[in-house]
Amino acid sequence: MRLLVVTAVTAERDACARGLPGSGPAGLPAYPDAVDCGRVTVLPGGVGPAAAGAATATALACARAAGRPYELVVSAGIGGGFPGVAPVGGLVLASEIVAADLGADSPDGFLPLDVLGFGPVRHAADPGLTGRAAAALRAAGVAAVTGPVLTVSTVTGTAAGAHALARRYPGAAAEGMEGFGVATAARAHGVPVLEVRAISNPVGPRDRATWRIREALDVLATAVPVLVKEFGT
Numbered sequence: 001m002r003l004l005v006v007t008a009v010t011a012e013r014d015a016c017a018r019g020l021p022g023s024g025p026a027g028l029p030a031y032p033d034a035v036d037c038g039r040v041t042v043l044p045g046g047v048g049p050a051a052a053g054a055a056t057a058t059a060l061a062c063a064r065a066a067g068r069p070y071e072l073v074v075s076a077g078i079g080g081g082f083p084g085v086a087p088v089g090g091l092v093l094a095s096e097i098v099a100a101d102l103g104a105d106s107p108d109g110f111l112p113l114d115v116l117g118f119g120p121v122r123h124a125a126d127p128g129l130t131g132r133a134a135a136a137l138r139a140a141g142v143a144a145v146t147g148p149v150l151t152v153s154t155v156t157g158t159a160a161g162a163h164a165l166a167r168r169y170p171g172a173a174a175e176g177m178e179g180f181g182v183a184t185a186a187r188a189h190g191v192p193v194l195e196v197r198a199i200s201n202p203v204g205p206r207d208r209a210t211w212r213i214r215e216a217l218d219v220l221a222t223a224v225p226v227l228v229k230e231f232g233t
């Protein structure tokens, strides 16, 4: 199976590629930082859902045109963990990928885009593939929580913001900025998608001192080769 792993930044690309066979340029002119590691391409597509969606769609279209289509897309990166659900240093596997702030504000509160009738705000991760991923991680001794992963365009920075999201999306496990963009592009191309987030910080009051990016990248470097071994051979 050919895999496309989409990250936001090159530090996440390097973490994902750390445990994979030798990498070389993926040959994507619009994304020169993308690398091929055997049957896996690791693409740092940029921060936020728009950049992630554009990069994913470009890579999927180029691969299909070249007769080397990807068969699975993984949105991978660091993320915030919802307190009591996903601890800093933990790993979250998305059961669904949710655009958590896509919609309209109103005197009656937030109105999600699907309530407005303008399109989906949730993409279910493939349950079979998610189950396989969870089992592979467990067998490799990598603890992972499975739950909804929220995509936001603005990193939550207050307790009130975190509580509002947890109320709006019960069971939310993690927050990132790219998953829904990646999933939207994968759906458009008929390719299944997974999202995996290594938790670098708690979702809540902005406190850079609480960010553990290096540790989260190490967790990512441990988890991604397990997923590649499960799906990429």
Ligand SMILES: O=C(O)c1cccc(C(=O)CC[C@H]2O[C@@H](n3cnc4c(=O)[nH]cnc43)[C@H](O)[C@@H]2O)c1
Binding pocket: 008, 009, 047, 048, 077, 078, 079, 080, 081, 152, 154, 155, 156, 175, 176, 177, 178, 200, 201, 202, 203, 206, 208, 211
């Ligand atoms: O608030 C800051 O000063 C700050 C410090 C370090 C990183 C940031 C980011 O905005 C990182 C966004 C980037 O990392 C992912 N990420 C990591 N934690 C979270 C989070 O709690 N909520 C949303 N995204 C997060 C995200 O996917 C981006 O790629 C800010």
